[in-house]
Every structure is written in structure tokens, then in C-alpha cells.
Amino acid sequence: MSDKAQIYAEGLAKLVRVPTVTGVDRKSFAALRKVMAEEFPHVYSECEIIMPGGESSDAIMFKWKGRSSSRPLVLMAHQDVVPAEGEWKYPAFSGTIADGKVWGRGSMDCKNTLYCTIRSVEELIAEGFVPEQDIYLSYSDNEETSGNGARFCRDWLTAHGVKPAVAVDEGGAIVREAFPGMTKPFAMIGIIEKGYCDVKFVARSKGGHSSSPPKDTPFARLAKLVNYCEKHTVFKPHMTPAALAMLKGLSEGLTGVLAFVTKHAGLFTPVIVKVLPKLTPFGAALLGTTMVFTMAQGSSAPNVIPQEASMTANLRFAPGEDSKLAIEKLRRIAEKFDIETHVMECREATPMVDVESADYKYFADTMAKVFPDCGVAPYLIFGGTDCRTMQTITPCALRCTPCKLSPEQLASMHAADENIDISSLVGGVNFFKTYIKGYK
Numbered sequence: 135m136s137d138k139a140q141i142y143a144e145g146l147a148k149l150v151r152v153p154t155v156t157g158v159d160r161k162s163f164a165a166l167r168k169v170m171a172e173e174f175p176h177v178y179s180e181c182e183i184i185m186p187g188g189e190s191s192d193a194i195m196f197k198w199k200g201r202s203s204s205r206p207l208v209l210m211a212h213q214d215v216v217p218a219e220g221e222w223k224y225p226a227f228s229g230t231i232a233d234g235k236v237w238g239r240g241s242m243d244c245k246n247t248l249y250c251t252i253r254s255v256e257e258l259i260a261e262g263f264v265p266e267q268d269i270y271l272s273y274s275d276n277e278e279t280s281g282n283g284a285r286f287c288r289d290w291l292t293a294h295g296v297k298p299a300v301a302v303d304e305g306g307a308i309v310r311e312a313f314p315g316m317t318k319p320f321a322m323i324g325i326i327e328k329g330y331c332d333v334k335f336v337a338r339s340k341g342g343h344s345s346s347p348p349k350d351t352p353f354a355r356l357a358k359l360v361n362y363c364e365k366h367t368v369f370k371p372h373m374t375p376a377a378l379a380m381l382k383g384l385s386e387g388l389t390g391v392l393a394f395v396t397k398h399a400g401l402f403t404p405v406i407v408k409v410l411p412k413l414t415p416f417g418a419a420l421l422g423t424t425m426v427f428t429m430a431q432g433s434s435a436p437n438v439i440p441q442e443a444s445m446t447a448n449l450r451f452a453p454g455e456d457s458k459l460a461i462e463k464l465r466r467i468a469e470k471f472d473i474e475t476h477v478m479e480c481r482e483a484t485p486m487v488d489v490e491s492a493d494y495k496y497f498a499d500t501m502a503k504v505f506p507d508c509g510v511a512p513y514l515i516f517g518g519t520d521c522r523t524m525q526t527i528t529p530c531a532l533r534c535t536p537c538k539l540s541p542e543q544l545a546s547m548h549a550a551d552e553n554i555d556i557s558s559l560v561g562g563v564n565f566f567k568t569y570i571k572g573y574k
């Protein structure tokens with residue numbers, strides 16, 4: 135292992151060893167800051183340190199003064215991690231370095247992003263580099279619970295008259311199998327996030343003892359609703375500009391018919407929309423609003439018919455889906471089964487970054503330069519990131535950690551045995567240094 139790889143592995147492992155489990159213990163964030171101060175002395179001495187949430191949040195920002203303040207750049211990540219459940223090959227917070235990897239919760243979501251961004255700044259300061267523009271490192275403390283850390287960071291920037299030209303956060307990565315049949319890894323740059331909605335369906339009854347049950351008890355009606363939603367296409371798939379841009383971008387890594395069809399995705403839209411959602415859940419998520427039932431509640435005893443039973447569904451709105459119309463549609467379906475519809479949380483898809491813009495192109499071109507063996511494509515994010523908050527004050531919110539991840543590593547996100555290749559850290563730091571150096 136090269137000296138650099140060794141240093142990066144040990145550096146990330148130190149961050150992983152601090153269990154900053156989301157929403158559990160604020161002391162862990164203070165411990166993380168201590169490790170960061172030791173690990174990145176140039177950042178701590180050269181940059182302005184900002185705690186935008188004051189007493190109420192452990193979000194932290196660093197301002198690295200550039201020659202100009204006209205086009206600020208914000209590099210984002212989150213410090214918190216999800217809890218570590220299940221059986222692990224190495225203890226989840228041991229930060230074990232083995233098999234060419236760093237193991238542990240947060241090693242890939244997303245202390246790697248935190249590490250690569252702050253380490254690149256650390257090295258550039260040590261080399262005497264002065265950035266062309268002001269650069270902010272912005273690290274929230276509660277992304278995993280959709281908390282307010284990112285909001286504090288954004289509001290601090292707004293209050294200080296900072297309007298970022300570009301924000302970069304986690305989201306996509308460099309993945310081997312972005313699409314079935316890919317011939318090379320692709321850097322997937324998130325340019326838009328799907329919408330999000332939790333809907334609680336409630337069925338009521340008079341209740342009573344379970345020994346003489348009537349027909350159509352609450353769970354029977356809820357089951358009919360679930361069944362209906364599984365059998366029918368409640369939300370029709372459709373092509374969106376984001377899906378089109380992504381398919382076109384990926385065509386370069388495909389061969390034969392797939393390459394031709396994706397390259398001319400506009401022309402083949404009717405057949406893609408018809409076939410792709412049936413082939414894979416990924417295709418369905420790419421081209422439409424998805425809905426899945428995730429929670430159920432009934433009475434408090436096995437022999438009591440519930441007076442109120444509920445099931446909660448989680449929806450991810452496709453870009454362009456009108457949330458009000460979508461919920462109205464669900465309400466009408468639920469009514470057929472004498473079920474109420476309650477919206478718990480709801481937001482529509484974010485705006486889409488212009489892939490023809492100079493700022494997108496510079497990011498994508500840097501990716502191609504640093505990783506010449508990889509393709510680059512825009513990407514529709516199915517989940518959520520802090521970046522959607524920052525996106526309200528910047529025209530160019532890009533979501534991608536420039537680290538190579540295998541399918542197994544992707545599957546370890548929020549699961550057991552989370553890990554990252556040490557070589558991916560070298561690539562990640564290299565990317566951010568190159569990106570910062572050329573950012574004007």
C-alpha cells in the first residue's frame with residue numbers, strides 16, 4: 135500500500151471509530167470534532183470555523199477564503215451515521231483496516247465524503263494553494279433523520295449573503311453496474327431527487343371480541359387496499375428529462391441493441407416506458423412514482439378486533455408528478471374500501487440541474503479526467519440527501535461522491551459490513567483536489 139493510501143485509510147478509520155449515531159448522543163459529535171482537529175491541522179488553523187446551529191446543532195462549516203467571493207463553492211457531507219445492527223465481520227465502530235478496505239459504519243455513508251473533501255483541502259493548504267473562489271465545507275449532524283443541520287448551514291450562508299454557485303454532496307458514486315450490461319464503471323452524478331411522501335391509511339370499526347367477528351374488519355379492508363395497489367398500476371410510468379439524460383449518458387457504456395436504444399432514448403420512449411419498469415424494480419423507480427406499504431398497526435391484544443387499524447405507505451414521486459393529484463387519487467381508491475387517507479409528510483421532486491450548464495460540465499469533465507477508465511452520466515436520485523436543502527440557494531446542486539463502489543459495497547449501505555476500498559479514498563481525494571484547483 136502506498137504511503138498516501140495508508141494515511142487515508144487510517145484517517146478515515148479514525149472518523150469511523152467515533153460512533154456518531156444519528157440522534158443518539160451529541161457528545162460523539164464533539165469527539166468527532168476533536169479527531170478532525172488533530173487530523174486536519176491546516177484546515178483548523180487556516181479556515182474560519184463556523185457552528186451555524188449554535189447550541190442546538192453540531193453542524194459544522196469551514197470557510198476557506200479564496201481570491202474572490204463571486205462564485206462560492208460548497209462541499210457537503212454529513213457526520214452522522216445510521217445505527218449498526220446485525221452481525222458484522224468486524225465490529226461496526228472498530229474502523230478495521232483489512233483486505234484493502236476500511237470497515238465500519240459510515241465508511242461509505244458518508245464519512246468517506248467528509249474525509250475526501252476535508253483531506254483535499256488540508257493537502258492543498260499545506261501545498262500553499264490559494265483557491266480562486268471561497269470554499270465552504272458544510273457538514274450536517276442529522277442527515278439520516280432528515281434533521282435541521284443542513285438547514286442551519288444553508289441559513290447561515292443566506293444570512294451572510296453567500297449564494298453558492300455550486301454545491302456538491304453525497305448521492306451518486308462510481309459504480310460498476312449502473313445499468314444491466316454495462317461494460318465499464320460509471321460516475322453517477324445526481325442532478326435531481328425524487329419527491330417523498332408518507333401516507334397513513336386508517337380503517338375503523340366498532341371493535342369487539344375476536345370470538346365472534348363480523349365481516350370486513352379493519353385489517354380485511356386494509357388488505358384489500360394493499361392488494362389493489364399491488365395489482366393495479368396506480369401511478370403510470372413516464373419518461374422524464376432526468377431519466378432521458380441518464381439513459382443517454384449510460385449508452386456510452388453499453389453495447390449492441392441496448393446502446394442504440396438508450397442513445398436514442400427519446401425516440402424509443404414508448405417502448406422503454408412499457409418494458410423497463412417490468413424488467414426491474416430499478417426501471418420502475420426510474421420511470422415512475424413508486425409506492426410500498428411499510429408499517430401496520432392494530433389493536434393491543436391478539437383477541438381484540440381493532441377499533442382503528444392503520445397501514446403506512448411510502449411513496450417516491452417521479453419528477454413532474456403533482457403530489458396533490460397523486461394523493462387525491464389514493465384517497466379515492468381508499469374510500470372504496472371505507473378507509474381514510476392521512477398525509478404524514480410530503481414533498482415533491484427537486485428541480486433538475488441543467489446538464490448543459492458550464493458548472494455541471496466542469497464537474498463531469500473533472501470526473502472523466504481523474505477517472506479515465508470510467509464513464510460519466512447524470513442520475514436521478516431515488517432517496518434523499520441534505521443537498522435538496524442547499525439546492526434552494528444554488529442553481530447547481532450536484533450529488534456524487536467520487537469513490538468507486540462495488541455492488542456488494544452499495545448493498546452494505548445502512549446494512550451490516552459497510553466498507554470502502556482504500557484505493558477509492560485515494561481516487562476521491564485526488565478528484566476533489568483536481569476539482570478545487572480548476573474551480574473558477
Ligand SMILES: [Zn+2]
Nearest residue numbers: 212243244304
Ligand atoms: Zn448519507
